[in-house]
Amino acid sequence: MEDRLVTLLLQSFAQILVPGLLVTIPLTVVSFILGILVALGTALVQIAELRGLKQLARFYVWIVRGTPLLVQLYIIFYGLPNLGIKLDAIPAAIIAFSLNVGAYTSETLRAAILAVPGGQLEAGYCVGMSFSQTMRRIILPQAFKIAFPPLFNSFISLTKDTSLAANITVLEMFMATQRIAARTYEPFALYCEVGFIYLLFCTVLTRLQSYGERRLSLNKA
Amino acid sequence: MLRVENLHKFFGANEVLKGVSLEVDKGDVVVILGPSGSGKTTLLRSINFLETAEQGTLQFDDLHIHFPEAEKKQIREVRMRTGFVFQNYNLFLNKTALANVTEGLITARKLPRAEAEQIGRAALQKVGLGDRMEYYPQQLSGGQQQRVGIARAIATNPEVIFFDEPTSALDPELIGEVLAVMKKLAREGTTMVVVTHEMSFAQSVANKVIFMAGGVVVEEGTPRQIFTAAREERTKQFLRRINREVEYII
Ligand SMILES: Nc1ncnc2c1ncn2[C@@H]1O[C@H](COP(=O)(O)OP(=O)(O)OP(=O)(O)O)[C@@H](O)[C@H]1O
Ligand SMILES: [Mg+2]
Numbered sequence: 001m002e003d004r005l006v007t008l009l010l011q012s013f014a015q016i017l018v019p020g021l022l023v024t025i026p027l028t029v030v031s032f033i034l035g036i037l038v039a040l041g042t043a044l045v046q047i048a049e050l051r052g053l054k055q056l057a058r059f060y061v062w063i064v065r066g067t068p069l070l071v072q073l074y075i076i077f078y079g080l081p082n083l084g085i086k087l088d089a090i091p092a093a094i095i096a097f098s099l100n101v102g103a104y105t106s107e108t109l110r111a112a113i114l115a116v117p118g119g120q121l122e123a124g125y126c127v128g129m130s131f132s133q134t135m136r137r138i139i140l141p142q143a144f145k146i147a148f149p150p151l152f153n154s155f156i157s158l159t160k161d162t163s164l165a166a167n168i169t170v171l172e173m174f175m176a177t178q179r180i181a182a183r184t185y186e187p188f189a190l191y192c193e194v195g196f197i198y199l200l201f202c203t204v205l206t207r208l209q210s211y212g213e214r215r216l217s218l219n220k221a
Numbered sequence: 222m223l224r225v226e227n228l229h230k231f232f233g234a235n236e237v238l239k240g241v242s243l244e245v246d247k248g249d250v251v252v253i254l255g256p257s258g259s260g261k262t263t264l265l266r267s268i269n270f271l272e273t274a275e276q277g278t279l280q281f282d283d284l285h286i287h288f289p290e291a292e293k294k295q296i297r298e299v300r301m302r303t304g305f306v307f308q309n310y311n312l313f314l315n316k317t318a319l320a321n322v323t324e325g326l327i328t329a330r331k332l333p334r335a336e337a338e339q340i341g342r343a344a345l346q347k348v349g350l351g352d353r354m355e356y357y358p359q360q361l362s363g364g365q366q367q368r369v370g371i372a373r374a375i376a377t378n379p380e381v382i383f384f385d386e387p388t389s390a391l392d393p394e395l396i397g398e399v400l401a402v403m404k405k406l407a408r409e410g411t412t413m414v415v416v417t418h419e420m421s422f423a424q425s426v427a428n429k430v431i432f433m434a435g436g437v438v439v440e441e442g443t444p445r446q447i448f449t450a451a452r453e454e455r456t457k458q459f460l461r462r463i464n465r466e467v468e469y470i471i
Binding site for chain 1: 269271297300301303304305307309311312313314315316324325326328329330373374377
């Protein structure tokens with residue numbers, strides 16, 4: 001009995017880890033990068049006070065933050081086909097996660113940009129630099145340092161949230177576990193195991209964050 | 222060279238500048254005096270389009286601009302040809318002193334880095350910071366930061382430099398080093414428009430003094446006229462108060 005469980009855990013470890021490495025991690029990384037790009041645009045049109053676009057940005061953040069991620073996944077994967085838009089599971093998941101991350105981290109970035117000591121944008125203007133030049137070379141590098149810890153927070157959250165993609169048929173780490181559990185009738189052991197693997201991933205990420213912070217010398221005054 | 226006419230600026234319903242005119246000739250050192258809230262900062266910022274004035278015109282050599290209708294290209298040209306020194310320095314905090322000075326040369330003026338750095342080093346040397354080129358703003362004293370601010374403004378070789386109370390954020394013992402740099406620039410013929418409460422600077426360096434109050438120019442003239450023979454009661458009152466404060470500090 002005990003032996004059987006140990007063998008199961010050992011065998012399933014690879015069966016869970018492989019989709020973790022091949023699906024969960026790429027899904028997280030791609031969605032996060034796209035999400036940050038969306039967030040940057042969303043934050044900048046608000047900072048630049050671009051009329052129309054600013055309202056659109058607020059509307060987007062309002063919708064995405066006000067509805068559950070699971071519902072968003074369902075709308076995009078199961079709902080959009082009603083409108084004639086059929087997406088494969090992975091693209092649908094990437095879209096849903098990027099939009100979700102984009103909305104939340106746009107607020108992180110917006111706050112970070114606003115936290116950069118003021119007047120530097122105007123100083124940029126006064127030496128002839130444009131809004132985008134000053135943003136890119138002066139404001140965003142400082143904002144990024146401020147935003148780094150909360151952005152990493154969002155990254156860690158997303159790593160775990162990708163498990164929701166199991167609901168729209170993406171064969172990632174959690175779905176792989178569900179399948180093994182259904183076959184072997186050992187849900188307790190297997191769900192603990194997948195939880196442990198998520199914890200492992202997040203531990204690595206936490207280390208990465210500390211390393212990143214040291215590189216950015218956030219800890220120095 | 223530079224002529225502002227009938228400038229009106231509102232913040233909401235509050236009219237902060239009520240038809241201000243200003244003329245600056247090449248080589249002028251114009252000092253603008255006036256009580257807090259009289260619109261001095263707003264005037265400088267409007268000329269540089271950091272604020273959008275509702276009415277008025279700017280003539281800058283061959284440029285003629287109606288403030289509310291300024292085009293992006295014109296705004297950029299004015300900014301390229303002027304310098305601005307802020308009360309709070311507004312240095313680029315992620316850049317060294319040298320990079321602060323070269324940034325505009327490299328990104329806005331597209332100078333090669335080597336050339337920009339040569340200009341930048343010369344500018345920093347001029348303000349007495351030859352030994353602080355690689356320091357970040359946080360590693361510099363207020364007076365040093367403001368001198369970097371001045372170096373940044375002169376590096377682009379502007380036709381006129383605007384100074385908005387460049388010494389008022391500084392501890393008293395650091396004011397002198399900044400004023401000394403400004404005096405040096407004035408002696409070299411730099412055209413300057415300076416908002417300041419430093420009467421000694423106004424008396425010894427300015428060739429024109431403008432007294433503003435309540436969003437209008439109350440009186441203007443040579444330093445001698447303003448300081449010894451002001452015509453307007455408001456000017457006299459202001460000068461008496463400033464002098465009392467100076468005595469009080471001493
Ligand atoms: N961004 C703003 N929004 C609303 N009102 C403003 C703004 N900036 C300035 N004001 C108002 O405009 C008036 C003039 O301000 P300004 O800063 O130009 O005066 P100042 O002469 O430079 O004063 P100080 O000597 O205190 O620097 C003040 O009444 C001020 O409250
Ligand atoms: Mg002011």
